[in-house]
Amino acid sequence: MYIYDSVAKTKRAFKPLIPGKASLYVCGPTVYDDAxxxxxxxAIVFDLLRRVLEAEGSEVTYVRNITDIDDKIINKSRETGISITKITDIYTEAYHRDMSALGVKRPTLEPKATESLEAMFELIQKLIDSGHAYRTDSGDVYFDTQSDSEYLSISHRHQDEAETQQRVESSDEKRYPADFALWKAVHDDSITFDSPFGPGRPGWHTECSAMIEKHIDRGGAYSVDIHxxxxxxxxxxxxxxxxxTRCATGHEIANYWMHNGFVTIDGEKMSKSLGNSFFIKDALKAYSGEVLRFFLLGTHYRSDFNFNEEDLLASKKRLDRLYRLKKRLFGLNARDDTTSFQSALLEALGDDLSISRALALLDEMIAxxxxxxDANPKDKVLKRRILADLAYVETLLGIGTMNPYEYFQHGIDEETKVKINALIDARNAAKKAKDFARSDAIRDEIAAMGVQLMDTPQGTFWERSE
RNA sequence: GGCGCCAUAGCCAAGUGGCUUAAGGCAUGGGAUUGCAAAUCCUUGAUCCCCGGUUCGAGUCCGGGUGGCGCCUCCA
Structure with missing residues (x-):
């Protein structure tokens, strides 16, 4: 496949270090709040990448870390009186629950910072030994950015010394303002971990490098294929x-870098400080996880994504078409036929995850x-092919996985369903007696409940409207 | 202040110099179908923010302008 490498700033053919085996590391959540x-x-973007690589025949090692050591977690613990481990357990579980609802498959490995301390010590020690890190009087260990001639080659910055100086507040102990902490010494009663460098906790960049070395690096020209x-x-x-990683191991950390664009809410960056964060768990109250997945998936991963309800509903209608088709073939089992649609879909996604092209192909397939x-309702060969295509879409895009009836009835409780079915029976009786005034009146009554009826040769079905 | 991204129909969104006098979806108008509807199918719409340039040829490259946005500070 082709991947846009955000460091090379160009699209590059993807060639893993070990042919047939792709490795992928993605920075995961800090578990101190809901996702x-x-x-x-x-998560959805890299889940898609993983699915595409797998569909192309790669054996994918996908590592996504859980940051469970962090000042934000400690602060939350102080504020709430809940223990650190309790907090991280709660939000790790919540994260998994939300991701699962969004159809995001679990990564191959999910290392936690607390379980990776040895690897971090090793990394820090190597940097100290090789003169790329130094200890301060207060016990902190800093990375010496000036010791790395390649520093800033990833983000293509040209840091102006004077300008940096004014940005960084307490740089008193640093040799150079851009230097960053590998280990923060802690002397009070905060949570601390014992280390060869004294009690404290790791700096926020340390875990990713350490985890990649520990779980992925195979001693090649770089540590992980895609970061x-x-x-x-x-x-x-x-x-x-x-x-x-460069200074500790002598090779680059990653061969390809991928960065997904931001989610904005009504045009503004979503951030905690602006108070416009949108939790997944809240969105899931109104929409099924798959509707959200499809909406978020619909814009190319590198573009910024603006979230608003109106666009979400338009997106849902597009997904509805897939489920309507699925409904027409409900109850039939798919087989593994391959079709030109499938290869075209994979080819589109193999081009830097060109989702718009892929969805256009999907729409055409559905039409x-x-x-x-419509033309040949009993064409078994056709049905087989469609079912195979739908199954392929489920696997590759992670959409169309629900029971189509449940999909269209999302959010309606059992009691209401019983009531609706009773009204449908009454209406069908009226229809049979050609009492259309009464049957239309019943339909209006049902419509008032936010439910739409559809008469088909197979019977009367209903969906949630709006 | 430094670095960078974006600007395509009412809305979302492809397009990386000619095969595209611009995919796909939502919405809108018309039609087929339907007891009426819904669904489904057919059909309906933009010369690509503005100005200048390069080229036989530009939405697509270059320069300038305008308007959005992001990173540089915790953040996916």
Missing amino acids: HLGHAKS GGGADLLFPHHENEAAQ EANEGL
């Missing part, structure tokens, strides 16, 4: 990761399938 739409976008994350991580996070079924 928001930005987490969802990133991914949100666009905001390019600098300083990825720059610093790259510097650490042709409906047309064919």
Whole structure:
């Protein structure tokens, strides 16, 4: 496949270090709060990448870390009185629950920072030994950015010394303002970990480099094939990761870099400080996870994504078409036929995840399938082909996975369903007696409940409207 | 202040110099179908923010302008 490498700033043919085996590392969440739409976008994008690589026949090692050591977690613990481990357990579980609802498959490995301390010590020690890191009087260990001639080659910055100086507040102990902490010494009663450098906790970039070395590096020209994350991580996070690994191991951390665009809410960046965060769990109250997945998937991963309800509903209608087709073939089993649609779909996604092209192909497939079924409702060969295509879409895009009836009835409780079915029976009786005034009155009554009826040769079905 | 991204129909969104006098979806108008509807199918719409340039040829490259946005500070 082809991947746009955001460091090379060009599209490159993807060639893994070991043919047939792709490795992927993505920066995961800090588990101190519920996941928001930005987490969802990133997770969905790289889930898609993983599916495409697998569909192309690669054996994918996908590592996504869980950051469970962080000042934000510690602060939350102080504020709430809940223990650190309790907090990280709660939000790790919440993250998994939300991602699962969005159809995001679990990565191959999900290392936690607390379980990777040895690897971090090793990395830091190597940097100290090789003169790329230094200790301060207060016990902190800093990375010496000036010791790395390649520093800033990832984010293509040309840091102006004077300008940097005014940006950084407490640089008193640093040799150079851009230097960053590998280990922060802690002397009070905060959470600390014992280390060869004294009690403290790791700097925020340390874990990614350490985990990649521990779980992925196979001693090649670089550590991991693809490194991914949100666009905001390019600098300083990825720059610093790259510097650490380069100086500790002598090779680059990644061969390809992928950065997904931001999610904005009504045109503004979503951020905690602006107070416009949008939690996935809240969005899931109104929409099924798959509707959200499809919406977030619909815009190319490198573009910024603006979230608003109106566009979400338009996106849902597009997904509805897939489910309507699925409904027409409900109850039939798919087989593994391969079709030209499938290869075209994979080819589109293999071109830097060109989702718009892929969805256009999907729409065309759906239209042709409906047309064919209209013309030849009993064509078994056609049905087989459509079912195979739908199954392929499920696997590759992670959409169309639900029971179509449940999809269209999302959010309606059991009691209401019973009531609706009773009204449908009454209406069908009226229809049979050609009492259309009464049957239309019943339909209006049902419509008032937010439910739409559809008469078909197979009977009367209903969907949630709006 | 430094670095960077974006600007295509009412809305979302492809397009990386000629095969595209611009995919696909939503919405709108018309039609087929339907007891009426819904669904489905057919059909309907933009010369690509502005100005200048390069080229036989530009939405697509270059320069300038205008308007959005992001990173440089915790953030996917």
